[in-house]
Amino acid sequence: MAWIRPLPLPLALAGLLLLGAPASAQEATPDPLPLPSGSPEDQALWKATGDVGNELTSVRWAGNALHWKIRTDDLHARLEAAARADPAAAKRLDDLRKRLAAAQTASHADLTGKWPIDPTRACQYDQLLLGSAMEVAATRGDRAQLGQARAAATRCLDLGKATLVRVKRSTDDLAREVTAVEEALAATASAGK
Numbered sequence: 749m750a751w752i753r754p755l756p757l758p759l760a761l762a763g764l765l766l767l768g769a770p771a772s773a774q775e776a777t778p779d780p781l782p783l784p785s786g787s788p789e790d791q792a793l794w795k796a797t798g799d800v801g802n803e804l805t806s807v808r809w810a811g812n813a814l815h816w817k818i819r820t821d822d823l824h825a826r827l828e829a830a831a832r833a834d835p836a837a838a839k840r841l842d843d844l845r846k847r848l849a850a851a852q853t854a855s856h857a858d859l860t861g862k863w864p865i866d867p868t869r870a871c872q873y874d875q876l877l878l879g880s881a882m883e884v885a886a887t888r889g890d891r892a893q894l895g896q897a898r899a900a901a902t903r904c905l906d907l908g909k910a911t912l913v914r915v916k917r918s919t920d921d922l923a924r925e926v927t928a929v930e931e932a933l934a935a936t937a938s939a940g941k
Contacts, residue, residue, distance in 0.1 A: 786882035790898065794878050797901050800908035801870030807912065811859050811919040814926055818852060823929050830936045837936060844929050851925040855918040864907040871904040 781798070783791055818824070824845055831841040865871060874897070881897035884890050 781879070784879040784882040785886035790878070790882050790894070793898065793901050793905065794875055794882065797871040797875035797878065797905050797908070800905055800912060801872055801875075804870050804908065804912050804915065807916050807919050808859060811855050811915065811922065814919065814922050815852065815856065815859075817926060818848070823848060823926070823933075826933055827929060830933060834936055834939070837932075841932060841936070844925075844932055848925045848929050851918070851922040855922040858915045858918040863911055865904055865911060871901065871908050874901040874904040877901070 784794060786794070827841050827845040827848070831838040831845075834841070866873070878897040878901040881893040885894045
């Protein structure tokens with residue numbers, strides 16, 4: 749089993765604060781880079797390449813948090829113990845455990861498998877290249893690189909969106925299974941009292 753190195757305390761606290769921030773606070777965060785000069789279409793493409801990376805990061809955080817919750821709350825062992833304690837609910841609880849395991853496996857594969865884009869930077873390089881080409885085209889009138897930068901950014905954006913859909917779907921499936929397991933365990937615990 750591979751050892752997972754913990755984050756330094758300031759980064760861990762920042763992550764917890766970010767995850768706990770209300771949606772309105774997260775939406776109010778300004779773009780880290782100023783919008784480059786250029787056509788509205790190029791500016792929209794530039795912004796979209798950054799947005800897809802931010803969305804992928806958010807979905808990865810959510811997926812990793814779910815995997816951590818499954819492990820720290822020991823959901824598989826708790827389901828097995830609840831099934832042993834309540835023979836009438838054993839089949840239903842075992843089915844839940846199998847669904848949780850399947851969703852966990854699919855999510856893990858999507859989070860850690862090979863991506864068609866850089867899993868850490870997403871489309872950041874293509875966004876920076878496009879922004880530079882837009883500035884050069886606006887200030888010097890040199891448009892030679894702009895077409896190539898546009899094509900690379902569009903390709904990365906398409907791949908990023910497809911990756912986002914796949915990872916978000918498996919993360920949402922895992923979240924549903926975790927919620928179903930928690931509800932079943934709570935119901936089993938209250939029925940046993």
